Amino acid sequence: MSIFGSLMLALTAAAHGPLWHDSLHWRGQNASMTVQPGGGFLLQAAHDRRAIPASPYAVQTASPLFDGLYAMAQDDLRQDSVGSIRDDAFDHGQPIPCTCFETGAKWHYVWTRDLSYAVDLGLWRFDAARSRNGLRFKLSDSRVPEAPRGPFAMQDTGSGGSWPVSTDRVAWFLGARHLLGDPAFADTSWQALTATLAQDRRYAFDAGMGLYRGETSFLDWREQSYPAWMANDMVPIAQSYALSTNVLHYQALQLAARMAGERHDARVAEYQAQADALKAAINARFWRADRGMYMSYLGGDGTPYDSYDLLGIALAITSGVADAGHARQALANYPVWPAGSPVVWPERVDQPIYHNRAIWPFVSAYALRAARTLDDPAHIAFEITSVMRGAALAGSNMENYELTTESTHVDDGKLSGPVVDSPRQLWSVAGYLAMVSEGVFGLTDDDRVEPKLPVSLVPMLFGSKDAISLQLPGRHITLQRPQKLDGNLLVADRIEQHGNDSVVLLKAVKVPELPLHSKVPPFAPVAPAAPEVTRDGANWQVRSSAPGTLYLNGRRVGAIAGTLAVPAADALQCFSVTQAGADDLESLQSPPQCEGPVSSIEGAWPRAWTAPADGRYQVALSYRNDHGPINTGVTAAVKQLAIRCEGSPVQTVPVVMPHSTGEQLSTTAQFSASAGAHCRFALEQGFNMSFLAHNAHYTGGTGGSSGPLNEADVGALRIVPLPAAESAP
Numbered sequence: 001m002s003i004f005g006s007l008m009l010a011l012t013a014a015a016h017g018p019l020w021h022d023s024l025h026w027r028g029q030n031a032s033m034t035v036q037p038g039g040g041f042l043l044q045a046a047h048d049r050r051a052i053p054a055s056p057y058a059v060q061t062a063s064p065l066f067d068g069l070y071a072m073a074q075d076d077l078r079q080d081s082v083g084s085i086r087d088d089a090f091d092h093g094q095p096i097p098c099t100c101f102e103t104g105a106k107w108h109y110v111w112t113r114d115l116s117y118a119v120d121l122g123l124w125r126f127d128a129a130r131s132r133n134g135l136r137f138k139l140s141d142s143r144v145p146e147a148p149r150g151p152f153a154m155q156d157t158g159s160g161g162s163w164p165v166s167t168d169r170v171a172w173f174l175g176a177r178h179l180l181g182d183p184a185f186a187d188t189s190w191q192a193l194t195a196t197l198a199q200d201r202r203y204a205f206d207a208g209m210g211l212y213r214g215e216t217s218f219l220d221w222r223e224q225s226y227p228a229w230m231a232n233d234m235v236p237i238a239q240s241y242a243l244s245t246n247v248l249h250y251q252a253l254q255l256a257a258r259m260a261g262e263r264h265d266a267r268v269a270e271y272q273a274q275a276d277a278l279k280a281a282i283n284a285r286f287w288r289a290d291r292g293m294y295m296s297y298l299g300g301d302g303t304p305y306d307s308y309d310l311l312g313i314a315l316a317i318t319s320g321v322a323d324a325g326h327a328r329q330a331l332a333n334y335p336v337w338p339a340g341s342p343v344v345w346p347e348r349v350d351q352p353i354y355h356n357r358a359i360w361p362f363v364s365a366y367a368l369r370a371a372r373t374l375d376d377p378a379h380i381a382f383e384i385t386s387v388m389r390g391a392a393l394a395g396s397n398m399e400n401y402e403l404t405t406e407s408t409h410v411d412d413g414k415l416s417g418p419v420v421d422s423p424r425q426l427w428s429v430a431g432y433l434a435m436v437s438e439g440v441f442g443l444t445d446d447d448r449v450e451p452k453l454p455v456s457l458v459p460m461l462f463g464s465k466d467a468i469s470l471q472l473p474g475r476h477i478t479l480q481r482p483q484k485l486d487g488n489l490l491v492a493d494r495i496e497q498h499g500n501d502s503v504v505l506l507k508a509v510k511v512p513e514l515p516l517h518s519k520v521p522p523f524a525p526v527a528p529a530a531p532e533v534t535r536d537g538a539n540w541q542v543r544s545s546a547p548g549t550l551y552l553n554g555r556r557v558g559a560i561a562g563t564l565a566v567p568a569a570d571a572l573q574c575f576s577v578t579q580a581g582a583d584d585l586e587s588l589q590s591p592p593q594c595e596g597p598v599s600s601i602e603g604a605w606p607r608a609w610t611a612p613a614d615g616r617y618q619v620a621l622s623y624r625n626d627h628g629p630i631n632t633g634v635t636a637a638v639k640q641l642a643i644r645c646e647g648s649p650v651q652t653v654p655v656v657m658p659h660s661t662g663e664q665l666s667t668t669a670q671f672s673a674s675a676g677a678h679c680r681f682a683l684e685q686g687f688n689m690s691f692l693a694h695n696a697h698y699t700g701g702t703g704g705s706s707g708p709l710n711e712a713d714v715g716a717l718r719i720v721p722l723p724a725a726e727s728a729p
Helices: 004-015 064-080 112-126 128-137 168-179 183-203 235-239 243-262 268-286 310-319 324-333 361-373 377-394 426-440 455-461 693-697
Strands: 023-026 029-035 041-044 049-052 081-085 096-101 467-472 475-480 489-498 501-509 532-536 539-543 548-552 555-560 563-567 573-579 593-595 599-601 607-610 615-624 637-645 651-657 669-673 678-685 713-721
Touching (some): 023 377, 029 064, 041 064, 049 064, 064 081, 064 426, 096 112, 112 128, 112 168, 112 361, 128 183, 243 268, 310 361, 324 361, 361 426, 532 593, 599 607, 607 713, 615 651, 637 669, 651 669
Parallel strands (some): 475 501
Antiparallel strands (some): 081 096, 489 501, 532 539, 548 555
């Protein structure tokens, strides 16, 4: 039987619940736990042994394996708790004092998204001071006198020279929201929140789409999840819209509205209106009814991609962006494998194992939160066992696992992986701790105890015991087993509170279970080449090398097999195609082939142009930015293009020029003009991450210790009319 063919058998067995008391066995791998004198444990993992010291906070169940793995997570966290951090790209690799958490055994630095997700998953409970210190480290003011003042949440070095190619720095506020009881930290967080939101609104928000632009959160190895043709061109990613990043902005706006209300700030209504509008836009743009899921990302013109990611969907559910109907559909339709839930689907047949074909425990912890939000015992049990099994077999809370084996390495030739992995990865450690405190014992963000424990886990956790208990900093929770298990979910029947001790008498209830969706093709078809487009009188003849679907300016035209005639317009027409696969699964989009009348304007700034007709126009710059490699740095060039057309107010639009491998076009923007109007274009200074004072410590490339740099070699200004149907968003 093949790996994928064994799926149903394994899922059926899992549905009855594991009997993991002292050991577990999985696909030829074994792990066992023994209790040691003095309260410690000895783990015999699949390929190693680990002595686990007695932990400060204990869990007591019928499973020494479960209890010992909780102690192991605390030992991992202890090792991640450091007095200094370092990275080769900062201060030439020298230690930087910081009483904070490092990212893992292989990563001795602090990154915004890693820390923020980890704190949000519960590290704030275990060491609030260290959590605040790390978050403060990821704030910075500007070092450019004429630039706006912060502090700002920092986007780390990344794709195409960082922000605003990537815009998930707002994850910072997920972590910070748990630590606002400290007045000084709350004030700093408020300043950072208002400054960061204002900056993202100016440079990353597209009013026409109602969405924020930027790369998918955490899925920032672009070859793993974006089309291959984007590997050396960051502009389509900078121009695109990601579900996860937009949900993060929604949550940041919600927090801003709440904090504004607490401060009697007049912006409360503005922030709430922006949040409400963003929620509506996410549901209108990302929901794909034929899949019953939210798409992972959209192209810059709104082109739908038949691609999905678990973090984005989980955040949409837990944030309240998804209503009850969409939330249940999305969780039920997202595929699972015997070992756990993949972080992306469908997988890429041409990419090695990392985000592709992989389980990431911190994402599984967010999927567990989503399952708890929906009171779904099947997915709650599934994610709990996946997180537990991975840690037991590996002997640490690893960054990721291969999808079908939950192993830390699978030999598959050039596709072997995970390509990169690390023990005691901080957000994986946090995910494990959250699995215990939230997933099993029901502790919520606001310190309520609301257990939703699947009955299928009772044999493992309770055995013959009447009660299980959890100790946390300042908290102790006891769950008492009910006499009858005539249901599928254990919830609170009665809670007795004795100071910081909560004693919960459970009762069994019967709730609808969402199916574990497994009958899916694992791999997407390969994206085809760009279509060939030739003019034939009043039509374009569009030819695709493979049967599939034709798209025009982001909208679905219909099926294409060979050549299809499309009416020509005296305006921008961009054609792309997808290839059809199993179960009508679409490949990722081909490169676009764009046609239309283009005005190309050279010369010194400001540049002039006369509008040939009433309407809206698309503008972009030809440029070259060789200030850093395509996959990292802080010097994406970010400018403002001021457009002054006779008879119209000044229109100012952002233009982004990421690191490039040659001459190419920038991100596009739109403006309107009347027939015969003379327009003048001026390129004005913007803002990039090299402007932050923190990056004076950056020694891994330009824009760091050598000083801020926000420039590109700019060539022609390209203007093309947009079709009338696109004149009004």
